[in-house]
Amino acid sequence: xxxxEILKRFRLDGKVALITGxxxxxxxxxxxxxxxxxAKLYLSARREEYEDDGALLExxxxxxxxxxxxxxxAAAIALVEKVIEDAGRIDVLVNNAGVANGGDTxxxxxxxxxxxxxxxxDAVFWCSQAAIPAMRRSGGGAIVNVxxxxxxxxxxxxxxxxxxxxxxxxxxxxxxxxSELAVDKIRVNAVAPGYIDTAMxxxxxxxxxxxxxxxxxxxxxxxxQPEEVACAVLFLASEAASYVTGDIxxxxxxxxxx
Numbered sequence: 001x002x003x004x005e006i007l008k009r010f011r012l013d014g015k016v017a018l019i020t021g022x023x024x025x026x027x028x029x030x031x032x033x034x035x036x037x038x039a040k041l042y043l044s045a046r047r048e049e050y051e052d053d054g055a056l057l058e059x060x061x062x063x064x065x066x067x068x069x070x071x072x073x074a075a076a077i078a079l080v081e082k083v084i085e086d087a088g089r090i091d092v093l094v095n096n097a098g099v100a101n102g103g104d105t106x107x108x109x110x111x112x113x114x115x116x117x118x119x120x121x122d123a124v125f126w127c128s129q130a131a132i133p134a135m136r137r138s139g140g141g142a143i144v145n146v147x148x149x150x151x152x153x154x155x156x157x158x159x160x161x162x163x164x165x166x167x168x169x170x171x172x173x174x175x176x177x178x179s180e181l182a183v184d185k186i187r188v189n190a191v192a193p194g195y196i197d198t199a200m201x202x203x204x205x206x207x208x209x210x211x212x213x214x215x216x217x218x219x220x221x222x223x224x225q226p227e228e229v230a231c232a233v234l235f236l237a238s239e240a241a242s243y244v245t246g247d248i249x250x251x252x253x254x255x256x257x258x
Contacts, residue, residue, distance in 0.1 A: 010235065010239075014040075017039040021045060022043030030230040030233045033231060039092065042066065043063065043066075044065070044070070046067065071123065073126045076123050090134050090138075092142050095124040095145045096146045097119060099116055120163070121169045136184050144188075146170075189245060196228075218252070
């Protein structure tokens, strides 16, 4: 296989991709990667209007935005159905939407628990469930879930039992769906980022207590960039990963090696 043929396998030309939480952080970086690879983009977020730095549109990418609060089953299913109705298919689903609420366990409220579980776990299941029939009709597809190294290790010094639990659930959901759907040529994988320099984690990265501990425990001694995760998501979504399913690709600067 020539170099040109190898690189073509990373392309998403003609593919329809839905990225939840796609307007900032890892989701937005993934949108840029997918757009450059030729995908037709559908982005969702809880905000009512699409906002970014304009780079997606300036680059000429085909972008459609649908607002959605994915904490309810009905909203998650409706989002996927809108994409299918508009594009006629869905080839790639990136379940990126999530929340990273932490806190001491005795003080964690039922409302906080339900929010974290609803967005980080339930929405991943509902969106995947809604996309599967359309992917089957198309002869296959790819689902990429955004997990976390926190689904593998209990990272410190912050207390975040709920968040860690949701990401461990996402990892097992990924493996279970991969096993179930392989016969349908639907590949299901996840990325497990470490500390990434996004709005969600920046306060911790810059915190005088947590920040130094996070860097000290990361062998590469730095936070990752959203683009470093997006490249991995693109790989898993593309034909370059045609024999990869059920994998949890850790992108953490070496944090979980220790």
